[in-house]
Amino acid sequence: MSTLVERTEAASGYRAGRTLPVRVELVRQLKRRRTLVMGGILTALPFVLLIAFAVGGEPDGGGNGVTLMDTATASGANFAAVNLFVSAGFLLVIPVALFCGDTVASEAGWSSLRYLLAAPVPRTRLLWSKLVVGLGLSLAAMILLPVAALAVGTVAYGWGSLEIPTGGSLAPGTAAQRLVVVVVFVFVSQLVTAGLAFWLSTKTDAALGAVGGAVGLTIVGNVLDAVTALGDWRHFLPAHWQFAWVDAIQPHPEWSGMIQGTAVSITYAVVLFALAFRGFAHKDVVS
Numbered sequence: 001m002s003t004l005v006e007r008t009e010a011a012s013g014y015r016a017g018r019t020l021p022v023r024v025e026l027v028r029q030l031k032r033r034r035t036l037v038m039g040g041i042l043t044a045l046p047f048v049l050l051i052a053f054a055v056g057g058e059p060d061g062g063g064n065g066v067t068l069m070d071t072a073t074a075s076g077a078n079f080a081a082v083n084l085f086v087s088a089g090f091l092l093v094i095p096v097a098l099f100c101g102d103t104v105a106s107e108a109g110w111s112s113l114r115y116l117l118a119a120p121v122p123r124t125r126l127l128w129s130k131l132v133v134g135l136g137l138s139l140a141a142m143i144l145l146p147v148a149a150l151a152v153g154t155v156a157y158g159w160g161s162l163e164i165p166t167g168g169s170l171a172p173g174t175a176a177q178r179l180v181v182v183v184v185f186v187f188v189s190q191l192v193t194a195g196l197a198f199w200l201s202t203k204t205d206a207a208l209g210a211v212g213g214a215v216g217l218t219i220v221g222n223v224l225d226a227v228t229a230l231g232d233w234r235h236f237l238p239a240h241w242q243f244a245w246v247d248a249i250q251p252h253p254e255w256s257g258m259i260q261g262t263a264v265s266i267t268y269a270v271v272l273f274a275l276a277f278r279g280f281a282h283k284d285v286v287s
Contacts, residue, residue, distance in 0.1 A: 025129045038095045042145045046152040075160035077175040079153025080146045095141040096190045100134040101197030101210035142187045168251045182245040191265050192238040193218045195272025202280040238265050
């Protein structure tokens with residue numbers, strides 16, 4: 001009788017929303033070596049470019065007109081913009097795929113997923129906590145790179161206006177605001193990779209497979225976007241809009257490309273996240 005009472009009291013005190021708090025999951029992920037390594041790589045990139053410019057001299061567009069790369073050493077703001085330009089297509093894909101693709105699959109690989117669900121942590125709650133943390137760390141990676149680049153560039157080249165390749169410049173305050181817009185857009189454009197990685201993470205017990213699959217499919221999207229024979233069909237590819245943020249660092253910004261890119265990315269991401277939650281709800285978890 002006493003056992004039955006204890007079980008009833010335990011059940012009455014159970015709150016699904018209190019299981020696996022986001023704070024606890026965040027601390028767990030921050031302590032992992034891959035998080036620290038990725039943070040170190042993103043912080044080191046500005047120094048690598050700084051050394052490259054110091055050794056190779058002033059950047060040169062090679063006679064193809066003035067490009068954003070040519071203005072890299074004009075100011076700290078230009079240096080930060082160039083760091084985003086060279087990394088948005090591939091380097092920033094990796095932390096997003098890693099933080100979102102490694103999250104559920106790694107638990108399965110460690111054979112701890114079934115124990116989390118037996119705690120009991122509701123499946124939706126588990127996925128929600130891991131997705132929030134994965135996206136949060138991805139956003140942190142997007143912020144870390146330009147902030148580190150802005151600091152390094154300001155020390156090396158000074159604090160000044162953002163020189164625009166097509167002519168003109170943006171005052172430091174305006175440039176900082178535009179760079180914030182750029183970071184937000186880059187993050188939104190990477191939501192497709194996040195969705196792919198998270199969905200694959202619920203389908204496999206191999207974290208490397210989920211991460212590699214998301215990176216591979218993102219590369220395929222970039223390749224397809226380069227096929228001009230596809231014509232207007234490329235507008236439905238997230239990769240087609242990944243550099244639309246360049247329009248934001250103009251004297252008179254053009255938002256249409258960024259709006260279209262945002263719509264495409266969010267649409268794909270919502271579908272992929274929904275597939276992940278729906279599939280995991282009925283999955284037979286044995287690992």
